[in-house]
Amino acid sequence: MNTAQMPNGKSVLLAGTTGYIGRYVARELMSRGYRVISLGRRAAQEQSELFEQIIVDLCDAKAVADLKNSLPECSSIVSCLGSKTGGRRDAWAVEYDANQSLLSLAQDISTAPFILLSAICVQKPRLEFQFAKRAFEDSLIASGVPYSIVRPTAYFKSLAGQIDNVKRGKAFMMFDTGNRTACKPISGEDLAEFLCDCLDHPDRFNRVLPIGGPGPAITSEEQAEILFRLLGKPMKTRKIPSVFFQIVNGLLAPFSVFSERLADTREFLRIGHYYATESMLLWDEKNKTYNPQKTPEFGSDRLETFYQIVLETGLQDHDLGAHKLF
Numbered sequence: 532m533n534t535a536q537m538p539n540g541k542s543v544l545l546a547g548t549t550g551y552i553g554r555y556v557a558r559e560l561m562s563r564g565y566r567v568i569s570l571g572r573r574a575a576q577e578q579s580e581l582f583e584q585i586i587v588d589l590c591d592a593k594a595v596a597d598l599k600n601s602l603p604e605c606s607s608i609v610s611c612l613g614s615k616t617g618g619r620r621d622a623w624a625v626e627y628d629a630n631q632s633l634l635s636l637a638q639d640i641s642t643a644p645f646i647l648l649s650a651i652c653v654q655k656p657r658l659e660f661q662f663a664k665r666a667f668e669d670s671l672i673a674s675g676v677p678y679s680i681v682r683p684t685a686y687f688k689s690l691a692g693q694i695d696n697v698k699r700g701k702a703f704m705m706f707d708t709g710n711r712t713a714c715k716p717i718s719g720e721d722l723a724e725f726l727c728d729c730l731d732h733p734d735r736f737n738r739v740l741p742i743g744g745p746g747p748a749i750t751s752e753e754q755a756e757i758l759f760r761l762l763g764k765p766m767k768t769r770k771i772p773s774v775f776f777q778i779v780n781g782l783l784a785p786f787s788v789f790s791e792r793l794a795d796t797r798e799f800l801r802i803g804h805y806y807a808t809e810s811m812l813l814w815d816e817k818n819k820t821y822n823p824q825k826t827p828e829f830g831s832d833r834l835e836t837f838y839q840i841v842l843e844t845g846l847q848d849h850d851l852g853a854h855k856l857f
């Protein structure tokens with residue numbers, strides 16, 4: 532098929548198609564008539580005339596650079612890549628190196644804009660994967676390639692880790708008071724729509740775009756309230772002090788110097804502590820606080836409806852990956 536036969540005549544390079552958000556983005560792009568050229572290390576399941584895939588290890592810079600002579604003309608590039616583990620080495624290999632290879636490819640074949648799926652938590656970076664994401668954001672901004680950097684709050688799936696347990700009569704676990712952190716969760720469909728809109732909105736170019744789902748912001752305790760209400764059961768919660776992560780981390784410190792595995796375990800504990808204590812909302816640097824009102828909202832899907840569907844039909848496509856605890 533050549534581009535002139537395409538419903539809208541445009542092709543988009545998409546990385547991360549096999550991931551949670553990447554799948555929604557691929558479907559949204561095709562529904563808008565884009566031809567999707569998927570780049571990834573394993574085959575995606577999409578079946579469409581508008582879908583083509585190239586199997587390539589995006590962490591192999593040379594393999595990605597070699598694609599430049601064989602790719603069809605593409606109008607833009609969308610990266611939905613993410614480190615599966617958040618481990619230190621994997622974080623830099625995926626969040627930075629792989630995205631950097633995509634950026635070089637985009638420059639070689641004059642493809643723009645570059646739409647990057649990032650995360651709202653990088654506004655207060657403390658973790659290795661956040662530093663890697665920020666380093667790539669900076670590189671993209673400095674590249675001269677038109678970009679939109681989309682920094683979403685928590686995904687619905689990241690708030691689904693306890694549905695099964697609660698359904699089976701267990702307590703909903705929360706950290707500290709259960710009200711220390713909040714977020715404006717966003718569905719995969721709504722986020723895909725927002726990302727794809729960036730392609731046609733030059734007013735979103737060269738901007739960093741924090742984005743949440745429809746408000747208001749919701750705490751862990753409020754998530755539990757929704758779940759128990761939908762189940763028609765009395766609230767049953769267990770509160771865990773977030774300092775737990777720091778204590779275990781401290782105990783492991785002397786042993787992690789010579790062990791990459793233990794160093795990663797300590798990083799996972801730091802990730803746990805971060806999400807237990809930091810909100811996924813816009814950070815107001817001046818007032819040193821998270822600001823729910825100023826956190827932009829998009830979409831119409833509600834967490835309560837998502838919970839209802841998962842309670843009735845199970846998690847299905849919303850595999851939790853590394854997010855079982857949250």
Ligand SMILES: NC(=O)c1ccc[n+]([C@@H]2O[C@H](COP(=O)([O-])OP(=O)(O)OC[C@H]3O[C@@H](n4cnc5c(N)ncnc54)[C@H](OP(=O)(O)O)[C@@H]3O)[C@@H](O)[C@H]2O)c1
Binds near residue numbers: 551552683
């Ligand atoms: N979870 C949240 O609530 C949340 C909130 C805000 C932002 N984010 C960010 O959103 C992004 C996407 O999240 P997600 O849940 O959709 O992630 P995901 O399901 O883990 O998908 C990640 C994608 O990256 C690909 N990938 C990972 N390592 C790779 C490698 N070495 N080479 C090639 N491809 C590789 C995966 O391919 P394979 O299928 O081959 O592994 C997959 O397609 C991440 O950057 C995440 O930090 C997440």
